[in-house]
Amino acid sequence: MKTEEILKTVIDKYKLDDPVPFEARMAMEKSRKENLVRILKKEAGGIIFISLVVSFFLWIKKFGISVSIAKSAVAVTAALIIGAGVITAAGVYTAGKIADYISDNNQKTEHIQNLKKDSGGSINPEVQAVQEIISYSVAVAPVEMDDVPDKLLSEYRNQMIHELQERKGVKAAVNSYGLDNYHTSDKTLQVSIIKLDEKSKASGAESVYRISAKIISTADSRVLMYSSVTADGESTIPDSIKKLAEKISAKL
């Protein structure tokens, strides 16, 4: 038997021992921390700070590391400063990200609004909710026609969009420039206007125009639909676009 064990047995035999029950030992450890906080709170500043310092001071002892209360206070202060720094940095970073996100969305909304204004359409509140993905039946490409100003071509395209939307709703057509992650379409409507010179040359009358439209799949470039109408003069092109829109909308 080891000397320590023999001495312990001797102490027990002569009733010099006074064992403390396990529950009392646990209660002692608990009250040790609480009482220290109560005694020190008046002297050492705020209750929360001293609680943290005392908790750290007693906690670190459990690992066999004996540090003074002053060092514990320094460690807790450093941890609080670092913690506050991390929280502040995280806050600034998050605020920056949110600001970027809002700014990005505003730019997209403005862009869409501008496109809507260009196309003569009303500003739909749904457009402002850019997070919502809107799928359109067709995206209308720029109208092809020789020897006419871009402004006129733009008017023809806007008219086509407007006619289709009147018949099939706002999701029937969109300006192909307005497509993005939130505004999509799997079909493109191409409109071309050709002057039929032969007739006008022969009779000396106003030129006749053929307005043709074809819907092309954006996935595989297949022509899904083709249709055309004629206009007896440049002034009747808008009426012919209206007729063509009727034909197309019937098949959308």
Next chain:
Amino acid sequence: MNIIPDKVKKFTDIYSDYYPAVYNAIYAKIRNKDLSGDLAQEVFTRFYEKMDEVENPRKWLMGTLRYVLLEHYKKNSVVKIDIDEIFYDANIQYVNGFRDTRIILQEALEASENYKDDRDRIIYELIAIKNYTHEEVARLMGLTKRQIGYRYKTIVDRIVDYLKNKGVKNLEELL
């Protein structure tokens, strides 16, 4: 920057070492966990106020502990209390050789030369008298289990040498 005043530093070191001894001494008398905590707090609150005048913290704490206990008994008992009855000499109830040997042992266990410092005495009391494990004492004292084991063994060796000088050649003789 001095975050913690010097007085608080000194108090915390003493408190940390002696709290288990004070609490256990109170608990040994009143056998009430919560009340022991309250009375231990009272002892240390008084110590904190008087700390600058105290030369021997251990003696002061044990003396104040007796008064705090007496006050507690007076407050809660209708019968007249004698403090010496509370801290009576347990040797009186034993007779002849058993009592003599017990007195020699007690002297050996209390002799200051057997302890390098007060922390040694606390370690010894917690393990040998209060039946704490080495691990529990390590946790309370902020030392490793190995350090506690080494210090405890050194204390035991000193006590055995002390007993040899008192005529107890072999510890087994006392069994």
